[in-house]
Amino acid sequence: MAIGYACITIGVQDAKQARCTIGNATEDNLRRLIKDNLNALDAAIDYNIAMGISLFRISSDIVPFGSHPVNKLLWWEEFGEKLAQIGKKVIDSGMRATMHPGQYTVLNSKNSEVVDNALLDLKYHCKFMDVLGLDEKNKMILHVGGVYGDKKNSAEVFKSNYLRLPDNIKGRLIIENDDKNYTVEDVLGISRALEVPVVFDNLHNKLNPSLETIPEQGWVDICRSTWKQKDGVQKIHYSQQKAGGTAGSHSDTIYIEEFIKFYNNIRDKNIDIMLEVKDKNISCIKCINSSSSKTSAKDLEEEWARYKYFVLSRSASIYSEIREQLKDKENIDAVRFYKKIEQAIDKAEDKGAEVNAAQHVWGYINKNCKEAEKRRFNKLLASYIDKGDGLKSIKNHLLKCAIEQDISYLINSYYFYI
DNA sequence: TGACGTCAAGATCCG
């Protein structure tokens, strides 16, 4: 059982991915970006290992314009050594990596150029995983594509185009129900014909349910039968609707009670759950700690160290309540802990609390900082107290100072990132 | 023709 997150690692300075526009995609720029992005991927994997996260989606942008003719680099040769080293790290740590060509990679398109480009994109994604040296249990997820007024026929086009794919792509490809077109029932139909594993996506299923009404858990069970030994553990996508957002938009954080309810209903826990959520690795750790029986008082204390200034910036009383709760080392209750954190997340901005937290963080920086930094902090804080704007500037300044003084305790704080 | 999703790059604005 693993819980993972997609592409971006929040709050890890060395793990930031970079890109460029097509106009700037010169050979030199691309070479530099690939080098930087591979180092960033390496850092993200180190972080995952340190945090006990063993499921991770690699960004499609890891090689900028990886399937576009503008990128003519033989990146798999040029960076072969680095790629192999990263791959070895993934394998040795027992991590499972995935990739996910987006909604614009359409294998069943009416337009043959679009199909050609989809093939190039699949080849690129597959090549990346191949050169990492990952086996076929490390999957590549694709949506079925367009409907073009005739879902049945369009599914047939998908099938025939699938059958023409190279074997290494077929070995990795898995298909997912989407939020508008192909329901899990539709995707299972395609899966039966092609023997392709199906990824059940809970939010897509809510927005685009099948004709047959089966509870979520029933669909998870049915999808399980599409996963064979060689495919590895069944994988599903889990996300929550953002309150007040357009249908299908992902929540800022995974609300833990709802997740645990879903998790408890899963009959066979031998399953990998990929979270799709704005706060990425942060929710991932939350879900791992809340679903594992091995979560210790120390685990929650480490989380508290990362959350505390954020919580303080929202509410001093919630801050005290959590501190009280954590004093009881005999009764570890991760769900209760994270529900309190969520209370703080959902609280509206409170100027007094923000000022208090900023001053608290400043207390660590104040001692060893430059006069100019001191002046800037005081100026920004005064402006915030006076006019109520510039909170982001305060946080950016504090983070900059923390990085300069290399105070990891502060740099790792979620206060700066959520 | 614009919305959809994504989020850093790139452009522009501000003090």
Next chain:
DNA sequence: CGGATCTTGACGTCA
């Protein structure tokens, strides 16, 4: 001039 904030990009489908 540095930093904050707004706009663009790159993709394909669908209304």
